Amino acid sequence: MNRIPPALGHLIPTTLAFFTPQSGGSPNANSIDSLYKVVLYVALVIFVLVEAALAYALWRFRARKGAVAAQIRGNTRLEIGWTLGAAVILLALAILTFVKLGSIQDPVNSGPEGANLTSDSGAPLYASADRKLPPNGKSLEIKVVGRQFVWEYVYPGANEPDGLGAPYSYEQMVVPTDTTVTLDIVSADVVHSWWIPQLGGKFQAVPGYHNYTWFKIEKPGVYRGQCALICGRGHARMIASVKAVPPAQFEAWLANQKQLIAEANAAAQASRAKLKGQIGAGQVENP
Ligand SMILES: [Cu+2]
16 A cells, blocks of 8 residues: 555656766766765755754744743753764764775776777777776776867877877767776866766866876766866857777777878868969968
8 A cells, every 4th residue: 555656656766866976877977976875865864853853842842822941051961962973973974985985086997898909000009107097007098188169089099109190089989888998188278177977077177287087888878978167158069978889899980080080181181282283382371
């Protein structure tokens, strides 16, 4: 008889999801979500207890004709009790937070499927630097460049040691599933904020500074976000998405992207040469 109606049964998790961080995309986002929920539940229990005590006192001791209020001057045991109780709860939450922090900040290893990515030349697509990497030191590193008003992503696979010829894309980042992706976030102009809620917390893109974060996506899919810091007139249009595909599909996409960029560069070079022939080098902008 006391079964929850189906509509209501659906309403509770939906409402709860609205008030808690998005998750399900990456382990760090899941850790943020579970930590948030623990704090939320503890706070909810305390909130309900305090409000219930308040409501009871308001009703029980309401103004009545002839009633005389008792004059109470403090209760040492009660006061020490709630001070200690609050301190213990706070300490427990602080310890739990520090225990959980590692799983949010520290990248994990790639899964078996995503561990062996190579570029089309056969070289491994992994990069390493002097900062937080997975325990085995291997991750797919993508550079995220914030600029007014589009996100640019630069992938490993440059032709030359100075980074020239690296494949890139705008707005949508493509990544392999089962692979730990580390992001090196920079800005080309003003401060922006990189945020795909289902893949972890916000990170600012600050000119002249590097910020690092990571994610690891299990299931193929598209995860959406948007620049989370007002950065100028086009801020609202500065959307971002991360598309996760199986590793083999990612390698094919990356090779194709590289080829498309090479073709476009060749075409631009040809039309520049043609223009130069027609009107003379002196009149071509950036000859
Ligand atoms: Cu922005």
